[in-house]
Amino acid sequence: MKQKYERPTIRKMNTGLMNKFGTRTDFDPVETIDGVQVKSLVAEYGSPVFVLSEKQIRRNYQAAVRSFKTRYPKVQFAWSYKTNYLNAVCRVFHQEGSWAEVVSGFEYHKALGNGVAGNQIIFNGPDKKEADLTLAVENHSLIHIDHYDELYLLIDICKRINKTAKVAIRVNFDTGVYPIWDRFGFNYENGQAWAAINKIITAENLELVGLHCHIGTFMLSTAAYSVAATKLCDLAMRCKMELQNPVQYLDLGGGFPSTNTLKGAYLPGVDTVPSVEDFAEAITNTILNFGFAADELPLLILESGRVLIDDAGYLVGSVLANKRLSDGRRATILDFGINILFTSNWYDHKISVAKEAGQYTEETVLFGPLCMNIDVVRESITLPLLERGDQVVVHKVGAYNMTQWMQFINMRPAVVLIDMQGKSHQIRKPETLAYLEMMEEIPEYLK
Amino acid sequence: MYVSPDLNKTESLTIAVTGLNANDNPGPGLAVIRALRAGFGENIRIIGLAYETLEPAIYLRDQVDKTYRIPYPTAGAGALKARIKEIQEIEKIDVLIPNFDAELYNFIKIAPDLLQMGIHSFLPSHQQLEQRDKVNLAKFGEKHGFNVPDEGVVFTASEIDNIASKFGFPLMVKGKFYEAHTTLNSADAHRAFHKLHAKWGLPVILQKFIKGTEINIAGLGDGKGNAISVIPMRKLYITEKGKAWAGITIEDEKLITLAKDFAKATIWKGGFELEIMREDNGSLYIMEVNPRFPAWVYLTVAAGQNQPKALVDLALGRPTDDMNTYKAGKMFIRYAWDNIVDVEEFQKLSAFGEL
Amino acid sequence: MKLKANIATSENGFIFNPATGDSFTSNAIAAEILGYMKSGGSEEEIKKKILENYDVEPNQFERDWDDYMLQLKEANLLDL
Missing domain, CATH: 2.40.37.10 (Lyase, Ornithine Decarboxylase; Chain A, domain 1)
Structure with missing residues (x-):
């Protein structure tokens, strides 16, 4: 019987950083x-x-939902299609009860094809074609407006087809994390977001149903979500008090990190990345303590992608x-x-x-x-x-x-x-x- | 010098210590070991935990009974736990004292697992570790009313001049993780910004320059808001890397009060070192907080308060000795000593991870 | 392919080059080959022994042999 072979090799002692006791x-x-x-x-x-692994996908989804639902009464996840839009994957999420979050026309059609009801599709992103918007209005989808040009286009479409669109605006703000993603949506600090909200309220065929933000990707700070939630809550409260238009939901977007290790990080991701529980704690605490009446708490929507499937x-x-x-x-x-x-x-x-x-x-x-x-x-x-x-x-x-x-x-x-x-x-x-x-x-x- | 209580005389303790790098930027391990030997006498076995094969104290066989290599912090808490478990199957470690900033995160993380294996430790929480971090120090000072140098965090070079006009020159420009430059004018500060940006990334920290006397304080927090020992030391000789090579214990109620206030505000648990700058007008600034004993901690023993021994007592839930007085005027003067070792010892440690 | 004269090898697979002060570890087969080289075995003899004793294709071993010699050369252990 011959011995098991391994190629001959030598290694200089005390050279490389890692030793075999290391990893x-x-x-x-x-x-x-x-x-x-x-x-x-x-x-x-x-x-x-x-x-x-379907098992792991479902396990992740159920754990994330549990993290939020044990802390907050009304929670809805919407699967971020761009993270992985293979139909089989999307269908697993939809089976679990997830809505769809899409950022382009073809993703929108994919969601329809996967059997998602129109009013359970969230349409995000800066590039929504006129035809896609028209379809989304007809399907009662939730349209998250990114910029003024889109706002006016939507007003035109609604007028033309004589339908009302359910809309939210995407809001960007300073959460203490840099760079600020201020290229998407309307800014909070300079009053642009409030101006856009007012424009929507006065537009005949637009119904403001929610407020949306997405503060970044692979976020390592739970505090940033507290800041984001506070600012969204503030806008929601003003919608109710000043405009008599309470919003139905707050969409905190996605951005929760997986436990991968970023290049240049000193410690591995598994040890340092906050868990979904930590994010849930930060977000729900903020909303619960903001001062909404118990029966007026908005639905909390999350658009997590990476953390659910990576x-x-x-x-x-x-x-x-x-x-x-x-x-x-x-x-x-x-x-x-x-x-x-x-x-x-x-x-x-x-x-x-x-x-x-x-x-x-x-x-x-x-x-x-x-x-x-x-x-x-x-x-x-x-x-x-x-x-x-x-x-x-x-x-x-x-x-x-x-x-x-x-x-x-x-x-x-x-x-x-x-x-x-x-x-x-x-x-x-x-x-x-x-x-x-x-x-x-x-x-x-x-x- | 020190008389241990009877209860320690009979039973033997095994204590594991990291930070065996007694080099020109020394880790505190060897000083901690010396303090423990002074405090516990014969009834103690010291297990060294080393990252590198050339950490000098490994080879001081009269100080370190046995050394094991452990994985670098970058390998993660899981790898560390697995390795300590292996070691614990051979040794029966009672208390573990980590001495590196960079490893603390992982040791704090696995502290409950260590306790399950029978290994006690006495460490701050992740939150305590975080709030004293360099990038959070200004916020920390503001929150608890400590003097810390004014600071501005900048992401672009265009923000420098605005802050510099507030703080004046000289101005400290500091990297996110390491490295600081004292700059004398705006051009200097811009140059330092770009250098630090390229090396350590953003943000870059601008800090007001504080002129004065450098004083360090070694302390031990009991985790209930008390500093049960505080020893201030003035640096007498400073190496190129800014480390004290000689120092002297001093007596100053203000310094002791500051350290006690620190322990109270943070409810600090474990050893700590405050790096203080005393301005000519007597104002005390906290420049940095190290979450562990300093490399000069043996001076606390010489001055009459054995902080490492007290930490072991706290970790084991034993009563600690009263440490109300200490001697001012005790000096330490560090020296270098060439220890002679055969290549076989080095090879053994490299290949098998223990010596 | 000759090993430098004074290279010290140990049973545990340690290699020490007294001329440079470098220490190396080797896996079992690398130590075995070094042993043969030290006792003056020719390239052909050594290869034959390994092929007899280990479960490896000649082609594969030929490649690994060349790589091993390159490593020894890089490590300054060969007398060229």
Whole structure:
């Protein structure tokens, strides 16, 4: 019986920062996802492949809802389509009771296609086409106005089709977190938001039903949400007292972070990122203590995306090659890169090997497969010795990757959902050349 | 010098200590160990917890009985907990005293788990840690009525001149995490801003320059609002990195009151160090608050109040000794000593993580 | 491919280069190869031994051998 082989390697003592006593937990292999063998996923769906855990999605959703509902009587979540708009994913959220939050015409149509009632679709964003707005008015969707041009366009549309639109305005303000996202919506501090509200109240065919804000993304401060909630409450109270138009809901938007570790952060995200509970505490305390009568408390809407799905997503890939760089550093080339793992631009993703490996580790750079210098997955990571064909598992990739991915040099891979029973389903096929060329047309003279 | 109560004489204590980097920017570990040995005598076993293989105190075998390497703070609380658990299966640690700012967040996080393993600690809360942080110090001073240097937080270079005209020059320009420059004019301040922005990101902190005498105070808060020991020390010799290389205990009610007020306002739990600037007119400014014992903490023993021993007593829920008086005029003069070690010891620690 | 004369290796896989003061750790197979090199084994002999004893394809090992020699060279442990 021959001995188990591992490639020969030496390491200088006291050089690199990490030692093997440092990150042992990261070296634990991830051989299965929700009970399904990583190896069998690759055999069935190819490599790389995105894998989503339905169990984790539902668990996240239910935990988030519980965090808010145990503190506040009226809560509604609206799934942020741009975070991951694969229909199977959206339908899981809608089954759980989530509304839809969309920021473009095609997302709006996707939500309708997924069976969401018109009055449970929130239409956000600075780019709403006239036809989409018209449809949204007819469907009684909640239109969150971003700027004056949209406000006037909406007034025109309503007049023309003789319908009333249910609207809110998006408000931006200083919450003590910089930069301020003042490019979206109407500013609170300079009075613009109040002026827009007055304009809506006087417009015949607009019904002001809510107030909306979205203060940023990957927010690490719960205090900022207290400030935001206070300012929205203030506007809501003035709507009631000064304009006799109480609003039905406050939409605090999204922005809660997942537990990924941001590049440059000293401590890992799992230890430092506030939990949904913490955010819920900050937001609901503020609203409950603002002075609304108990029966006049507005509905609280949340548009969380990232925090509900990031840790339910995995990317499984394979090692293409090992090489040594000019300065002696080890480099590993993988079959996925920034083309499909867009978030590696701002996270140090946790990456595990997919099979039991030796105790010996080495520091390596992880490159993607593109022939582009910027295609780096991790600048430095300590991993067991990898060989060509070995699989790795990237953690917490469920948010934004499956919407911001690029079809560049390589096609986009399959996406698989593992259901509650541990059965895998392909929810998006790997792209093909035929798919890619489907939209192309060749002028007659080039044929 | 110190007579321990009888109850400590019979049983033996195992105490784990970090911060063994007794180098030119020293961690307090070795001073804490020396204080513990002075306080508990023979009945003590010291476990060193080290990040680097070249932390000098590891190799002082008469001070540190055994050393284990632990994961860097960046590896997270989970990795730290797992490693301490491994160590605890071999050693029976009674009390753990972390001594690095950067590791405190994780140790505070796993403190309940440590207690379950039988390891006691005596640490501030995350909230206490946060409020004394450099970027929050101005707010902290305002809230509790302490003098802290006026500060402006800037995100763009265009904000500098406005604040500089308020504070005047010289002006301190400080990075978000580390590094500070004393600037003499607007051009200087702009240059420092861009440098710090590039290195540490935004915001950059502008701080009013305070001229005066540098005094440090070592204290121990009982977590109920009392500072049970306070020892002020004036720096006599300062290294290039601004660390005291020699200092002397001084007597000044105002300083002691300030430290007691600090402990009361924060309900501080654990060791702390206040870095104070005393202006010529006698006003005291808190320049920085360190959430742990200082590297010169052995001077508290020499002056008559053994703060590390008292911390261990507090951690174990034992009564502490009265520490009402101390000797002014006790000096410490640090010195460097070349300890000789064979390469095998270094290799052993590198490869197996313990020595 | 000859190891420098005075390189010290230990059973635990430690390597110490007295000329530079550098210390290294090695995994088991790397230490084994070093041992063969120290006792004067030729490249062919060493490769043969490893292929006999370990579960590895010759092609794979050939690649890893080259990489290992590169590491030893980088580490200043080879007499060139």
